[in-house]
Amino acid sequence: MTWVKYALKRLLMLIPVIVCVTFFLYLILSFSSGSLARQLLGDDATEEQIAAKEAEMGLDQPLMVRYGKYMLGVLKLDFGKSWVNGEDVLARFENRLPNTLKLSTLAMLFAIGIGVPLGIGSAIKQYSLLDYGSMFVAMLLFSMPSFWLGTMCQILFCLVLHWLPVSGADSWDCFILPMLILGANTMATMIRMSRTSMLDVIRQDYIRTAKAKGASAKQVIAHHAMRNSLIPIITQVGVSFAGTIAGAVVTENIFAIPGVGTLLINAVKSHDVPVVLGTVIFVAIIVGVINLIVDLFCAVIDPRIDLAA
């Protein structure tokens, strides 16, 4: 039951994080100049209409009162309604999350499926053609901005080869290019991380001992080196996966995928406070849960990790 206690403790630790993050966001968004009500209603709205709209949005109340009311609503799972189109924030997030989860999961599978074997292979065959090749690919993918790579891939695979649609999220083939673009950078990280990790492990004394005792190279890698080298890789997977949940803005934008990233960025641009706050809370919870799962997984792989401590 140690892990249950650990999980609960970690989940409870999310509460102060969410309170701090939402409060600072509320504060920052309240500093923005201009009247959102006027922007929504247009220049010709009367002062009375603007005042009524501001009252409807709760902007006629002091900041702390607004924030307090919002957080009380959150406790009742009422995340409010969008100031821009009046939609329920929770419903909007629920609509967008599947696309983002699909994209992030595919991108991570792509990055892990290719990046980790390449990185481990290049560590085992250090200074070989495979090593130089994979490091070159990693550097290349790491250096290319996703908006450029995305557009180049759209031109090549859509306009020239006619293999894939340019954008959308309504069929499986729509996700191939976004998966490659979103996963490219993570794959580069995975190659470098797994190569470094494996190199560290295979230089350890216990590996030399295993070799001295006559274990074959395959046995040494599979039974002794692999498990130990996976710890930092899994941690990195957790960090990257969490990053793609809200960080796929550029990819979602380029490929017109209605996901969480575009929801958040559009809400920030239009100062749609309930959507910004709601999305940030959901993302914080998801990121917290992913990190928790990663930690638990690390403990399973490495018995030396003591969750109770």
Added chain:
Amino acid sequence: MKRLSALLLSLALTASLCACGGGSAETPAPAESKTPDAATTESTAPAAPAVVKDTAILATSGEPYRFFAQSSSSCGGDDNLVLSNVYDCLLLLEADGSLSPALAESYEVSEDGLCYTFHLRSGVKFHNGEEMTAEDVKFTFDKGFEGPIGTALFVNYDHCDIVDEHTVNIFLSSPYAAFPYGVASRLGGIACKSYFDEVGEEGYMANPIGTGPYKFVEYVSGDHTTLVANEDYWRGEPPIKNIIIQTVADANTQVLGLENGDYDVIRNPAIDVCTRLDGVDGVSWDCANSTGRIVMYMATWRGAGQDLNFRKAIQCAINKEDISAAMYAGYAEPLVINMCPSYGGYPTVEDGIHVVEYDPEAAKEYLAQSNYSGEDYTITCLSGGTMETAAKVMQAQLMEIGINCKVNAVDNLSFQSVVPEREYDGYLVNDLSSLVDADGIKTHHRLDRWPSNLWYPRDEELNELFQAGAAAQGEDRIPYYVEACNIITDEAYDVPLVNDMTTVAYNSALSGVEAHCLGNYNCYFWSWNG
């Protein structure tokens, strides 16, 4: 190792160059020269569709989401993508800015200009099967006038009397020549009173019905809105069964999607993007003068702008051809006054308006006569688009005559706060006029808008002229606007730059797509060739 790296690098660069060149490799045809007057181009070999399509996909960066124009939530240009297809107005605003009959077969104006009598078409049905009657028209105007854009689009509306089931009298509080344009605006889409009584404002917004050529099907936030043809449409069933309005934020993706056949129409692409599409198989584009004016308003209440000679120096220092080249690849027409030539009541040079020519030497002389002592002069504009480009061109031109000009490019919300707070030296804006009328000039001089208005010293005098011009009919309006424009020019309150433009790029297999002066998309007139 070096040879290996070089080989890999070469391979990567070759692949990248192939990818970059792929789109244009098949389109070597040089761009045709084109004027805005004859703006539609067709590729020499339009791709014929293998199968007759029944759907057209319109890609837009701005998402429509307010589907009931008369609501208290207002509505904007993005919403009009849906509104102009789901609703019909009494009059239709054509692409060139002219008006034609729609739900009203005809109308008359009383001699005093205070009463508009509309004779409604009979047998027109809403999407729920109910017949459109005078009661619905009265409801639309009463409800619309109460809303946030009521006073802007139903100017001087007073009340609506039902004469009989198919005739209404709309009364104005004072004459207003441009009133028919308000009738044809997005606010004038006739809504169903009984349906509103049944579902309320929220229900109407979520599931709108009108008498238009397309019925609303669904709205998926951040993704698309679907419309389906109204089989009982009074003009006849629309040729294209489904219209999908797809939200695509990235402009590059829109263009690539059009070339790839993912989208059939892209909304308002930049004009340099359009010119790049010349010669691309299966893609056409069109552009037209919009009803917007790109204008810089100059503050007379702060900084160097308080000096008339300084403002006149700015007027003379701006080369509008350069602005047109920077913003619209030279397609936009320079403005001589703060009105588009398409506006009703537009006065010409022959009518006696004063024109300021580009003259850097005269600008230097005016500057020398002013009290300017090298302080910063800041032009505020929206960031990230053609407005910022125009501001930078102006900055260079003003610096050339010795004005220390800065550009303050801000986001939309901050930009909107700049005017009421009067915190600008120069304010560069695209002033749109939905009413396609000379009355649009009053935007920054009107007395009934913000409490802090009456900014320019002669605003009171100007407002009397604007009111007289708006109340008069036909040619009688011209003298008032001539006098008002000359005051604005002589006092150097603004620098009218160029006429804004609207564009549309589309699949060549589609007929009937054209750039509309208000950026409307009347999908009823679209059809697939063959």
